Amino acid sequence: MSTVLAPIKPAERIWVVGAINGDRDALRSVHQKLAQRIKPGDRLVYLGNYWGEGTAENVVAAVNELLLFRRFFIAMDGVDITDIAFLRGAAEEMLSKLQQIQFAPNPGEVFDWMLTRGIAGTVRAYGFDPANVQRTMHQGAHAISQWTSTFGDAVRRHSGHNALLSDLKHAAYSTDGRLIFVHTGLDGSRPLTGQTDTFWWGGSMFEAITERYYDCARIVRGASQGQVGLQEREFTLSLDGGAGRGGQLIAVALDGQGAIIEQITGD
Structure with a gap:
């Protein structure tokens, strides 16, 4: 299948983390609990939404926390790099587009x-x-190009941030076709x-799903535009x-089959 989709090998336990939105403390709390539970053989x-609306310090720290936990998990004996997947959320889609905004027809309106x-x-x-x-976005192409160059340099100064952004997948699926993982829609x-x-922008389409999607037992998403909390329906999970x-x-x-075995939260 497409290289922008992540194939996930079936497993007895697939751990799934919802939208983080730059919340370092919540992510650290979840990781502390997850570190005691996750084991080789798990996925x-x-x-998505690793970057977000938090304070500057928290957003950077949240991304760093992701990179640390990825290192921790992959270092376990028997764990393969393909056992972990990071999806691109709306925040990451915008961050990627922002670094090329000088090519947009109307950069000011886009920003x-x-x-x-x-x-x-x-x-x-x-x-x-x-x-x-x-x-700056209303000052013409030269000013915008200078800014995007400076902004790109600032992102690259944080080790691993740009590499993570480049490695994100649009969606993931279990190779037996039973589970699909998306950001919001x-x-x-x-x-x-x-x-x-x-x-990234089709949340209402996700909420309209009332029938089985191909042979998929459950579609799982991390971000919703309106409904907050764990939302479990016959074919979807938010x-x-x-x-x-x-x-x-x-x-x-x-x-x-997408049934919840265990749930952990962090705040």
Whole structure:
């Protein structure tokens, strides 16, 4: 299948972590509990929004915490690099586009839209004032290109951040076809390879799923635009506990059919 999709080998336990939204403390709390439970043979899937609307210090620390736990898990005997997957969330999609915003037809309008979607926390995380950046986006191509170059340098100064961003997958699926993992949305009328940007902006399509999607037993997402908390339906599971927005970070262990075996939270 497509290289932007992560194949996950079936396992007795697949750990799945919901949207983090730059919430370092919640992520650290979940990782402390997960470190006592996860073992070789398990799989681990993060569902996006690692960057987010938190303070600059928290957003950077949350990404660093992700990188540390990935190292911890992969270092276990018997664990393979393919046993862990990181999905691209809306925050990561915007961060990626922001580094190329000089090529957008209307950079100012695009950045204004990103501000309504929470990009300000990510901008602050790398040392920039969103209001100043907003002014720059209306000053022409040369000024914007200079800024994106400076911004890219700031991201690269944080070891592993750009590499993680480059390694993110659009979605993940178990190779037996029983489970699919997405950030927020999935169009039930299209195959997994034909979703375009639905993975990041199609939350309402996910909520409209009432029938089995191909042979999939359950579709799991990490971020919802309205419903907060663990939302379990016949064919879908939503894990947005409101981390980074005053709520909790939700992580669950699923069996091969998508049933919840165990749940942990962090706040």
